[in-house]
Structures are given as structure tokens and as C-alpha cells.
Amino acid sequence: MTSSPALVADPTVEVAAVSKWFGQKVAVSDVTCSFGQGLTGLLGPNGAGKTTLLRMLTGLTLPSQGKVLVKGQQPRANVERYKEIGFVPEESALYNTLTGRDYITYAARLSGVTNPGQAASQALEEVGLTADADRAVGGFSKGMRQRTKVAAALVHDPEILILDEPLNGTDPVQRAHLISLFRALTERGNTIIVSSHVLQEVERMTDRVIAIVDGKLAAAGDIAAIRRAMSDIPYRVVIECDKTRQLGAALLSHTGVDSVTIDDRGLHIETSDLAGLGSIIAGLAIEHDVRLSRFAPEDESLESVFRYLVGRR
Amino acid sequence: MNAFLAITNVTIRQTLRPKRAIGLGLLSVSAALTYLLTALGSSASTASVEYNQQQAFDIFLGITVGTFMNIVVPVVTLIIATSVLGDERRDNTMSFLVLRPISRFTIGGAKVAAAFMESFALTGVGAAALGIVAAIRIDTFDYFVPLLVGTAVATAAYSAIFVPLGYLLKRATLIGLTYVFIWENGIGGVVPAVAGLSPWRIGVSAMAGMAPDRFLVELPQFAIGSLTAGAGGAIVKATVLIIVAAAAVAAILQRRDLAT
Numbered sequence: 001m002t003s004s005p006a007l008v009a010d011p012t013v014e015v016a017a018v019s020k021w022f023g024q025k026v027a028v029s030d031v032t033c034s035f036g037q038g039l040t041g042l043l044g045p046n047g048a049g050k051t052t053l054l055r056m057l058t059g060l061t062l063p064s065q066g067k068v069l070v071k072g073q074q075p076r077a078n079v080e081r082y083k084e085i086g087f088v089p090e091e092s093a094l095y096n097t098l099t100g101r102d103y104i105t106y107a108a109r110l111s112g113v114t115n116p117g118q119a120a121s122q123a124l125e126e127v128g129l130t131a132d133a134d135r136a137v138g139g140f141s142k143g144m145r146q147r148t149k150v151a152a153a154l155v156h157d158p159e160i161l162i163l164d165e166p167l168n169g170t171d172p173v174q175r176a177h178l179i180s181l182f183r184a185l186t187e188r189g190n191t192i193i194v195s196s197h198v199l200q201e202v203e204r205m206t207d208r209v210i211a212i213v214d215g216k217l218a219a220a221g222d223i224a225a226i227r228r229a230m231s232d233i234p235y236r237v238v239i240e241c242d243k244t245r246q247l248g249a250a251l252l253s254h255t256g257v258d259s260v261t262i263d264d265r266g267l268h269i270e271t272s273d274l275a276g277l278g279s280i281i282a283g284l285a286i287e288h289d290v291r292l293s294r295f296a297p298e299d300e301s302l303e304s305v306f307r308y309l310v311g312r313r
Numbered sequence: 314m315n316a317f318l319a320i321t322n323v324t325i326r327q328t329l330r331p332k333r334a335i336g337l338g339l340l341s342v343s344a345a346l347t348y349l350l351t352a353l354g355s356s357a358s359t360a361s362v363e364y365n366q367q368q369a370f371d372i373f374l375g376i377t378v379g380t381f382m383n384i385v386v387p388v389v390t391l392i393i394a395t396s397v398l399g400d401e402r403r404d405n406t407m408s409f410l411v412l413r414p415i416s417r418f419t420i421g422g423a424k425v426a427a428a429f430m431e432s433f434a435l436t437g438v439g440a441a442a443l444g445i446v447a448a449i450r451i452d453t454f455d456y457f458v459p460l461l462v463g464t465a466v467a468t469a470a471y472s473a474i475f476v477p478l479g480y481l482l483k484r485a486t487l488i489g490l491t492y493v494f495i496w497e498n499g500i501g502g503v504v505p506a507v508a509g510l511s512p513w514r515i516g517v518s519a520m521a522g523m524a525p526d527r528f529l530v531e532l533p534q535f536a537i538g539s540l541t542a543g544a545g546g547a548i549v550k551a552t553v554l555i556i557v558a559a560a561a562v563a564a565i566l567q568r569r570d571l572a573t
Contacts, residue, residue: 055408055572058408058412059412060407060408060411060412060570060571060572061570061571061572062570075412076567079413079414079415079416079417080414081414082412082413082414083414085412087408087412089405089408089409091405092404092405093404093405093406093408093409094404094406094409095323095326095327095404095406095409096404097326097327097330098323098326098327106319106323107409107413109315109316109319110316110319110320110410110413110415111413111414112315112316112414112415152409
């Protein structure tokens with residue numbers, strides 16, 4: 001068992017006390033975490049160091065300090081490791097004069113795939129680009145370019161996928177398609193690391209996140225656990241009922257309830273003791289003859305957790 | 314081998330854009346066109362046939378050494394060779410290329426090979442055109458093959474130098490031009506040891522080793538420096554430079570941050 005939520009039991013990718021600085025600027029500072037089978041969301045505001053960290057995972061950027069191991073080896077020390085890594089960079093990374101099919105076939109050839117043409121067709125099919133495969137990628141829309149990069153990362157069937165903002169520029173249908181593709185790969189046992197600023201999409205893909213803020217590891221684990229660990233920030237709970245004023249007044253007399261506000265949607269409670277509130281609310285409702293229709297945490301969403309993490313720094 | 318050929322093929326497709334090919338192609342044949350124009354100017358001359366032949370040979374020598382080998386070949390090769398890795402960096406495609414299970418030496422070798430093939434496709438046309446005009450004017454095809462071999466050797470040697478330069482420096486073309494005109498042609502013209510390392514002079518030494526003796530006899534000293542005429546030695550030097558360049562690119566890709 002591992003003690004830190006940033007570490008997993010059977011890691012395929014390990015990050016050990018990694019720092020990276022560019023001149024005076026520290027991009028990543030002493031980050032230790034690991035990734036195993038399944039999908040992990042890498043979150044952080046712009047400039048937090050996500051892209052630098054992902055580049056270090058691939059070996060594209062060398063750590064100034066610390067070590068990155070992919071299946072026990074540093075990728076640059078053994079290029080054969082790249083058979084097991086697929087990378088979607090944030091930037092364009094396309095050869096504009098090539099057709100989509102030529103680009104993916106080229107990727108397959110460089111990756112040592114036995115039948116590059118067939119593998120390219122399959123990868124194009126997986127990302128839904130078969131119909132446009134014979135057009136030059138220079139004329140592709142942003143969403144198509146993203147999907148082309150995803151196909152290039154998938155074409156050699158790697159075990160580990162490192163995806164830097166793979167959903168950027170894609171429309172809702174394409175997003176849904178890519179998310180279901182990533183989920184399917186996760187079910188096949190792949191290790192997938194996705195950075196994204198579209199939090200709702202990350203939430204749809206995974207529960208496990210690693211949050212980077214100002215180059216440092218801010219939190220790791222499943223979203224609810226991260227929220228629970230933020231004991232210094234009171235929970236926000238919404239209660240919908242028929243007698244908001246009576247219930248609000250009753251709640252205010254209880255320790256653990258920090259504040260109560262009322263609006264059209266109901267009662268909004270701030271409490272540092274969510275479990276305690278849960279245990280007393282039914283009794284209070286009976287005592288004051290209040291009919292409860294909803295009792296739900298308001299800030300256990302990834303977006304709320306993320307906002308707290310960024311706001312703390 | 315599959316990866317080597319794939320990289321070479323895609324690199325040529327990416328960097329030999331039509332406008333660039335036309336522009337550099339015209340530059341490459343400019344030496345032959347200039348030589349042809351001098352023939353039109355001297356056709357009305359009433360001097361003896363021997364005098365005209367000697368004059369035609371002197372112009373051929375001057376254009377071959379003073380224009381084609383030391384300006385056209387380096388400039389054409391510079392523009393192409395600096396772009397084969399430089400464009401990968403500029404277009405952010407390095408990650409696509411290097412995050413693959415291929416040895417860095419294969420990448421370096423393929424890039425230098427692509428630069429050579431692409432450049433020689435253009436400088437070779439210029440050399441062939443110059444050789445044909447020479448055959449018409451001085452009445453012999455004896456310089457045709459030596460000119461092609463010398464051009465190939467010089468192009469290969471320049472490719473070896475300019476491919477790593479194109480990755481390492483953002484202003485590689487400017488630095489390359491400074492190298493050609495200030496270092497090779499300026500300092501190299503007066504310091505024999507520097508001249509001995511000059512790619513275009515290595516090409517001229519290859520040509521001089523294969524051409525009729527008259528070429529070497531009348532060759533100005535600055536055009537060969539301390540080098541010995543001979544195609545074999547020149548080809549070996551160019552080959553060594555290519556291997557060193559591929560190894561240098563491999564070392565760069567192994568040791569440097571490749572994201573920027």
C-alpha cells in the first residue's frame with residue numbers, strides 16, 4: 001500500500017522529487033507522484049507547470065532535479081520505451097503538407113509498426129477521421145487537428161498515453177467521442193494521463209486527479225477525498241425544503257453550522273462538520289415539521305475543489 | 314532502415330516547397346546562364362580560335378570556382394540544410410519525431426541525408442548545366458563528371474555542417490552566410506589551414522583530381538588552399554563530416570531539452 005494519495009500501488013510512470021527551472025523561473029518544484037492503470041487528470045491553472053511536467057514524463061524535457069521513470073527506465077536512456085508511450089502535445093506538431101493518412105502512417109512507420117497502412121486506417125477510424133484522411137492536415141480545423149494528433153499517439157497501440165489538452169478545439173460531439181475512446185482505453189488497462197482545463201470533462205473521465213499549482217503538487221487523489229482533506233474550508237450545502245426560515249433559524253443554533261443564507265433555491269449552509277450536519281438535519285426537520293426535498297453538498301465538484309486549490313495559493 | 318527512409322522522405326516533402334525549389338533552382342543554374350551570356354558577348358570576337366578557347370576556359374574556371382562552388386553551392390545548401398531540423402523546431406514537430414523508438418543517430422543520419430539529396434537535386438542541376446555549357450564552349454565533356462562529383466562532395470560537406478547549425482541557432486542562415494563569406498572566403502583565402510577545412514575547396518579538390526591536368530594547373534591557389542587534388546580523399550572527408558554531423562545531431566537530441 002502507498003501512503004500518499006499522489007502515489008499508486010503499481011506505477012507505470014513514476015515522478016520522484018522532480019523540479020524543473022528555466023533560468024530564474026521555477027516551472028515545477030519538487031513534485032513526487034505516480035501513475036498506474038486507469039485515467040488520471042492533471043489539473044492546474046495556466047502556467048502551473050502541467051505542460052512542463054508532461055514533457056518531462058515523455059523525456060522531451062529533462063528534469064533539472066529528480067527522476068522520471070517509465071516502466072522503471074528513463075525514456076531517453078532507452079528509446080525502445082517509446083514503443084509504450086503515445087504523446088499528444090499541446091502545440092500543433094503537424095506536418096501541414098502531409099495528408100492525415102500520410103501523417104499517421106509516418107507515425108506508425110517511425111514507431112516500428114508491422115503494417116503501418118493498416119494501423120493508420122484503424123487509428124483514423126478510432127478518432128472518426130476516415131472521411132477526411134486524404135486531405136492535407138494543413139487545411140484541417142482545430143478539432144480535426146487535435147484528433148489527428150490523438151490518432152498519431154494511438155497508432156502504435158501504446159500502453160501509456162500522455163495527453164496535453166487533447167480536447168482543446170473539439171466540438172461537443174468530438175469531445176464525447178474522444179472521452180468515450182479514452183474510457184475504452186482505460187478499461188483495456190492503459191495508463192492515461194490527461195491535462196485539461198475543461199474540468200467538467202475531466203470529471204466525466206475520471207475521479208483521480210493530480211492538481212499542480214505554481215509548479216507544486218497541490219493535491220492528489222479522488223475529488224471527494226481532496227475536498228474532505230480541505231478542513232480549513234467550510235463545506236457548502238444546499239437544502240431545499242418548504243419552511244426555509246424555520247429550518248434556517250434552527251440550524252443557526254447548532255455548533256458546526258458557520259452560516260446560513262436563504263435564496264430562491266433554498267437554504268445555503270456553510271459548515272465545517274458535514275457529517276454532523278447530516279446526522280442532525282432529519283431530527284430538526286421532524287422537530288420543526290419541515291418537509292425536506294433536497295440535501296446536497298454544493299462544492300464537491302471538481303470545479304469547486306479546483307477553485308479552492310488555486311485560491312489557497 | 315524503414316524509419317531512416319521515412320524520415321528522409323517526409324523531410325524532403327516538407328522542406329522542398331515549390332517556391333523555394335524554383336528560387337534555388339534558378340540560383341543554381343545562374344552560373345551556367347552567366348557563362349552562356351559571356352559566350353554571346355565574345356561570339357563577335359575576331360581573335361584566334363586558340364585565344365577564344367583559352368578565354369572560354371578562363372571564364373569557366375572563374376565561374377566554377379569563384380561563383381558556383383564558393384557561392385551558389387553553399388548558399389543553396391545552407392538554405393535547405395538549416396531548415397531540415399530548424400523547421401521541425403519552428404513547427405513544433407520535434408516531439409512527433411523524437412518520441413519514437415528510433416536511435417538518435419538514425420534521426421541525425423536521415424536528416425543529413427535528406428539535406429544532401431534535396432540540395433544536390435538543385436546544385437547537381439546547376440553543375441550539369443554548367444558542365445553542358447562548358448562542353449559547348451571549350452569543346453570537351455571532360456569537366457562534366459568532375460564538376461558533378463565536386464559539387465556532390467561540397468554539397469555533402471555543407472549539409473553536414475548546416476544541419477546541426479539549423480537546429481542549434483535560430484538565425485542559422487545568417488550565421489551560415491557569415492561562415493561562408495567571412496570565414497571560408499575571407500579568412501580561408503589567406504590562411505591555408507582554414508582553407509583545408511573549407512567544404513567548397515574540398516569539392517574543388519575532388520573536381521581537380523578527376524578533371525584534365527589543365528584545370529589543376531590553372532587553378533588559383535586560394536581555390537584549393539593546402540588541399541591535395543584527388544576525388545578519393547575528398548569523398549572520404551565528406552563522408553567523415555557526414556558521420557560526425559549525424560553523431561552531433563544524435564548528441565544534441567540526447568542531451569538537450571527538445572521542447573523549445
